[in-house]
Amino acid sequence: MDTVEIERKFLINDKGFKEVASSKTHIIQGFLNTHPERTVRVRVAGEEAFITIKGKGNASGTTRFEWERPIAV
Numbered sequence: 001m002d003t004v005e006i007e008r009k010f011l012i013n014d015k016g017f018k019e020v021a022s023s024k025t026h027i028i029q030g031f032l033n034t035h036p037e038r039t040v041r042v043r044v045a046g047e048e049a050f051i052t053i054k055g056k057g058n059a060s061g062t063t064r065f066e067w068e069r070p071i072a073v
Helices: 017-022
Strands: 002-006 026-035 040-047 048-055 063-071
Touching: none
Parallel strands: none
Antiparallel strands: 002 063, 026 040, 040 048, 048 063
């Protein structure tokens, strides 16, 4: 999927959200590089794995290019 990622960040004041969570997924990730113009990440989430390339963010830091594909675990 080629798309634009929109950054959303939230400040969590307490852990009450855990009481209403319906599921959880164990995530393992590693970065193949962290060049200022792009980041390449491999992530295993449950039984699925993905490779993701993220581009440099815009001036305000709210959006950036993102390319992600599933890969074999």
